[in-house]
Amino acid sequence: GQQVMQIPQYQHVQEGEDFTTYCNSSTTLSNIQWYKQRPGGHPVFLIQLVKSGEVKKQKRLTFQFGEAKKNSSLHITATQTTDVGTYFCAYGSSNTGKLIFGQGTTLQVKP
Amino acid sequence: DTAVSQTPKYLVTQMGNDKSIKCEQNLGHDTMYWYKQDSKKFLKIMFSYNNKELIINETVPNRFSPKSPDKAHLNLHINSLELGDSAVYFCASSSRGIQETQYFGPGTRLLVL
Numbered sequence: 001g002q003q004v005m006q007i008p009q010y011q012h013v014q015e016g017e018d019f020t021t022y023c024n025s026s027t028t029l030s031n032i033q034w035y036k037q038r039p040g041g042h043p044v045f046l047i048q049l050v051k052s053g054e055v056k057k058q059k060r061l062t063f064q065f066g067e068a069k070k071n072s073s074l075h076i077t078a079t080q081t082t083d084v085g086t087y088f089c090a091y092g093s094s095n096t097g098k099l100i101f102g103q104g105t106t107l108q109v110k111p
Numbered sequence: 112d113t114a115v116s117q118t119p120k121y122l123v124t125q126m127g128n129d130k131s132i133k134c135e136q137n138l139g140h141d142t143m144y145w146y147k148q149d150s151k152k153f154l155k156i157m158f159s160y161n162n163k164e165l166i167i168n169e170t171v172p173n174r175f176s177p178k179s180p181d182k183a184h185l186n187l188h189i190n191s192l193e194l195g196d197s198a199v200y201f202c203a204s205s206s207r208g209i210q211e212t213q214y215f216g217p218g219t220r221l222l223v224l
Contacts, residue, residue, distance in 0.1 A: 031210060042201055042215040043154065086152055092210045097167055099144075099213060101154040 004029075006089055006102030014110050019076040021105035023089035031092055032065055032072040033099070038085040046074075046087075079109045114138050115216035117202050122221045124192055132187045132219045134202030140214070141207060142166075143185040145177060148199040148218070160185055192223045 005024045013019050023032065031050045035043040047056055049065035049072060056063045060083075062075045076083055089102040115136045124130055136143060144167075145157040159167035160179045174190040185202060202216040 033212070035213075037152070042218050043213075044215070045212045048212065088154065094210070097159065098156050098169075104152050104154075106152070 004089055004091060004100060004102040006105055008105055010106050012108045013079050015081060016078050019079050019107055021074050021087050023072045023102050025070045028069045029091045030094060033090045034063060034074055035088045035090060036085050043088060081109050081111050083107060084109050115202055115204055115214050117216040117219050119219060120217060122219055125224055126192055126194060128192050129190045130192060132200055134185045134216055136183055136204040138204055138214060140204040141182060142205050144203040145187050146201040146203060148201060194223050197221055197223045
Protein backbone atom coordinates (compact mmCIF):
# COMPACT_ATOMS: atom_id res chain seq x y z
CA GLY A 1 0.00 0.00 0.00
CA GLN A 2 0.96 3.65 -0.17
CA GLN A 3 3.65 4.58 2.29
CA VAL A 4 5.63 7.55 3.41
CA MET A 5 9.34 7.13 3.98
CA GLN A 6 10.81 9.29 6.70
CA ILE A 7 14.50 10.01 7.07
CA PRO A 8 16.70 9.99 8.99
CA GLN A 9 15.58 7.42 11.54
CA TYR A 10 17.78 8.95 14.25
CA GLN A 11 19.57 12.26 14.64
CA HIS A 12 21.87 13.40 17.41
CA VAL A 13 22.67 17.10 17.50
CA GLN A 14 24.41 19.50 19.81
CA GLU A 15 22.10 22.01 21.43
CA GLY A 16 21.92 25.06 19.19
CA GLU A 17 22.38 23.12 15.95
CA ASP A 18 19.64 22.87 13.36
CA PHE A 19 17.68 19.72 12.58
CA THR A 20 15.63 18.56 9.62
CA THR A 21 13.50 15.50 9.03
CA TYR A 22 12.13 14.56 5.62
CA CYS A 23 9.03 12.70 4.58
CA ASN A 24 8.80 11.28 1.04
CA SER A 25 6.05 9.58 -0.90
CA SER A 26 6.04 8.00 -4.34
CA THR A 27 2.52 9.31 -4.96
CA THR A 28 0.79 12.64 -4.50
CA LEU A 29 -0.55 13.27 -1.03
CA SER A 30 -3.71 15.23 -0.34
CA ASN A 31 -2.38 16.43 2.99
CA ILE A 32 0.42 15.89 5.47
CA GLN A 33 0.28 16.10 9.24
CA TRP A 34 3.18 16.28 11.67
CA TYR A 35 3.18 14.91 15.22
CA LYS A 36 5.70 14.98 18.05
CA GLN A 37 6.06 12.24 20.63
CA ARG A 38 8.17 12.95 23.70
CA PRO A 39 9.97 9.99 25.31
CA GLY A 40 7.38 7.99 27.23
CA GLY A 41 4.61 10.18 25.90
CA HIS A 42 1.97 10.10 23.22
CA PRO A 43 1.89 11.67 19.75
CA VAL A 44 0.81 15.30 19.80
CA PHE A 45 -0.41 17.08 16.69
CA LEU A 46 1.84 19.88 15.47
CA ILE A 47 0.47 21.01 12.11
CA GLN A 48 -1.31 20.06 8.90
CA LEU A 49 -0.29 21.12 5.39
CA VAL A 50 -2.63 20.81 2.45
CA LYS A 51 -1.48 23.18 -0.30
CA SER A 52 1.28 22.63 -2.82
CA GLY A 53 4.42 24.52 -1.76
CA GLU A 54 2.90 25.48 1.57
CA VAL A 55 5.26 26.73 4.29
CA LYS A 56 4.16 27.19 7.88
CA LYS A 57 6.15 28.31 10.90
CA GLN A 58 5.71 27.72 14.59
CA LYS A 59 8.43 29.62 16.46
CA ARG A 60 11.63 27.69 15.66
CA LEU A 61 9.82 25.02 13.62
CA THR A 62 9.33 25.39 9.86
CA PHE A 63 7.13 22.96 7.95
CA GLN A 64 7.11 22.63 4.18
CA PHE A 65 4.95 20.75 1.69
CA GLY A 66 6.60 20.13 -1.66
CA GLU A 67 5.35 21.62 -4.89
CA ALA A 68 4.42 18.18 -6.19
CA LYS A 69 2.84 17.28 -2.83
CA LYS A 70 5.04 14.19 -2.62
CA ASN A 71 7.36 15.32 0.13
CA SER A 72 7.42 17.36 3.27
CA SER A 73 10.01 18.53 5.76
CA LEU A 74 10.21 19.77 9.31
CA HIS A 75 13.12 22.02 10.16
CA ILE A 76 14.03 23.08 13.69
CA THR A 77 16.34 26.07 14.07
CA ALA A 78 18.72 26.19 17.04
CA THR A 79 17.54 23.03 18.77
CA GLN A 80 16.90 22.98 22.50
CA THR A 81 16.74 20.04 24.88
CA THR A 82 12.96 20.44 24.93
CA ASP A 83 12.92 19.43 21.25
CA VAL A 84 13.92 15.87 22.15
CA GLY A 85 11.44 13.28 20.91
CA THR A 86 10.24 11.44 17.85
CA TYR A 87 8.73 13.40 14.99
CA PHE A 88 6.22 11.66 12.75
CA CYS A 89 4.75 12.71 9.47
CA ALA A 90 1.38 11.23 8.55
CA TYR A 91 -1.05 11.52 5.70
CA GLY A 92 -4.75 10.85 5.53
CA SER A 93 -5.73 8.42 2.81
CA SER A 94 -9.25 9.22 1.69
CA ASN A 95 -9.34 5.88 -0.17
CA THR A 96 -8.81 3.81 2.93
CA GLY A 97 -9.93 6.24 5.61
CA LYS A 98 -6.65 5.71 7.43
CA LEU A 99 -3.98 8.02 8.78
CA ILE A 100 -0.70 6.49 7.64
CA PHE A 101 2.35 7.33 9.71
CA GLY A 102 5.95 7.52 8.63
CA GLN A 103 8.51 5.59 10.65
CA GLY A 104 9.45 8.65 12.65
CA THR A 105 12.71 10.49 13.26
CA THR A 106 14.04 10.36 16.80
CA LEU A 107 15.91 13.49 17.79
CA GLN A 108 18.43 13.56 20.62
CA VAL A 109 19.85 16.91 21.71
CA LYS A 110 23.09 17.07 23.67
CA PRO A 111 23.23 20.00 26.09
CA ASP B 112 -9.41 18.03 32.06
CA THR B 113 -8.08 15.03 30.16
CA ALA B 114 -9.23 15.01 26.54
CA VAL B 115 -8.55 11.34 25.78
CA SER B 116 -7.97 9.00 28.69
CA GLN B 117 -6.99 5.35 28.77
CA THR B 118 -6.86 2.77 31.51
CA PRO B 119 -4.77 1.10 32.59
CA LYS B 120 -1.55 2.93 31.83
CA TYR B 121 0.54 -0.19 32.42
CA LEU B 122 -0.47 -3.81 32.00
CA VAL B 123 1.80 -6.75 32.77
CA THR B 124 0.27 -10.15 32.25
CA GLN B 125 0.99 -13.76 31.41
CA MET B 126 0.64 -15.38 28.02
CA GLY B 127 -2.79 -16.83 27.45
CA ASN B 128 -4.62 -14.33 29.64
CA ASP B 129 -7.45 -12.08 28.47
CA LYS B 130 -7.27 -8.36 29.14
CA SER B 131 -9.15 -5.17 28.32
CA ILE B 132 -8.09 -1.58 27.77
CA LYS B 133 -10.59 1.23 28.12
CA CYS B 134 -10.65 4.58 26.35
CA GLU B 135 -12.82 7.63 26.84
CA GLN B 136 -12.82 11.00 25.10
CA ASN B 137 -14.59 14.14 26.30
CA LEU B 138 -14.01 16.16 23.14
CA GLY B 139 -17.35 15.36 21.56
CA HIS B 140 -15.59 13.69 18.63
CA ASP B 141 -17.37 11.28 16.33
CA THR B 142 -14.41 9.08 15.41
CA MET B 143 -12.17 6.99 17.64
CA TYR B 144 -9.20 4.80 16.86
CA TRP B 145 -6.89 2.18 18.28
CA TYR B 146 -3.23 2.26 17.28
CA LYS B 147 -0.42 -0.14 18.11
CA GLN B 148 3.11 1.19 18.53
CA ASP B 149 5.84 -1.44 18.44
CA SER B 150 9.30 -1.36 19.97
CA LYS B 151 10.65 0.50 16.94
CA LYS B 152 8.01 3.21 17.50
CA PHE B 153 6.13 2.33 14.34
CA LEU B 154 2.50 3.47 14.69
CA LYS B 155 -0.11 1.36 12.96
CA ILE B 156 -3.86 1.73 12.99
CA MET B 157 -5.82 -1.26 14.20
CA PHE B 158 -9.44 -0.11 14.31
CA SER B 159 -11.55 2.94 13.72
CA TYR B 160 -15.09 3.64 14.87
CA ASN B 161 -17.39 6.42 13.76
CA ASN B 162 -20.41 7.02 15.96
CA LYS B 163 -20.17 3.52 17.41
CA GLU B 164 -19.89 1.93 13.97
CA LEU B 165 -16.75 0.02 12.95
CA ILE B 166 -15.28 1.60 9.81
CA ILE B 167 -11.70 0.34 9.75
CA ASN B 168 -10.65 -3.14 10.75
CA GLU B 169 -7.04 -3.73 9.81
CA THR B 170 -5.45 -7.10 9.45
CA VAL B 171 -5.49 -7.73 13.15
CA PRO B 172 -5.87 -11.19 14.75
CA ASN B 173 -9.45 -11.83 15.77
CA ARG B 174 -8.19 -12.18 19.34
CA PHE B 175 -8.51 -8.39 19.34
CA SER B 176 -12.08 -7.21 19.64
CA PRO B 177 -13.00 -3.54 19.93
CA LYS B 178 -16.28 -2.39 21.41
CA SER B 179 -17.83 1.05 21.34
CA PRO B 180 -20.77 1.34 23.75
CA ASP B 181 -21.22 4.99 22.78
CA LYS B 182 -19.32 7.51 20.71
CA ALA B 183 -17.28 8.70 23.70
CA HIS B 184 -15.92 5.25 24.54
CA LEU B 185 -13.90 2.69 22.67
CA ASN B 186 -12.60 -0.35 24.48
CA LEU B 187 -10.22 -3.03 23.31
CA HIS B 188 -10.42 -6.61 24.52
CA ILE B 189 -7.60 -9.02 23.81
CA ASN B 190 -8.03 -12.77 24.20
CA SER B 191 -5.29 -15.34 24.66
CA LEU B 192 -2.47 -12.83 24.87
CA GLU B 193 0.77 -13.68 23.08
CA LEU B 194 4.33 -12.41 23.55
CA GLY B 195 4.08 -10.50 20.28
CA ASP B 196 1.20 -8.45 21.63
CA SER B 197 3.63 -6.56 23.85
CA ALA B 198 3.50 -2.97 22.65
CA VAL B 199 2.05 0.42 23.49
CA TYR B 200 -1.60 0.77 22.52
CA PHE B 201 -2.89 4.27 21.86
CA CYS B 202 -6.46 5.35 21.66
CA ALA B 203 -7.15 8.47 19.60
CA SER B 204 -10.09 10.53 18.47
CA SER B 205 -10.86 13.08 15.80
CA SER B 206 -13.86 15.25 15.07
CA ARG B 207 -14.78 13.74 11.73
CA GLY B 208 -12.16 11.60 10.09
CA ILE B 209 -8.57 11.11 9.08
CA GLN B 210 -8.18 14.57 7.59
CA GLU B 211 -8.73 16.09 11.01
CA THR B 212 -6.29 16.40 13.88
CA GLN B 213 -6.05 13.24 15.93
CA TYR B 214 -5.90 13.53 19.69
CA PHE B 215 -4.08 10.65 21.32
CA GLY B 216 -4.54 9.18 24.76
CA PRO B 217 -1.54 8.61 27.05
CA GLY B 218 -1.14 5.01 25.91
CA THR B 219 -1.30 1.61 27.59
CA ARG B 220 2.02 -0.15 27.89
CA LEU B 221 1.30 -3.86 27.60
CA LEU B 222 3.92 -6.42 28.50
CA VAL B 223 3.13 -10.08 27.99
CA LEU B 224 5.40 -12.49 29.84
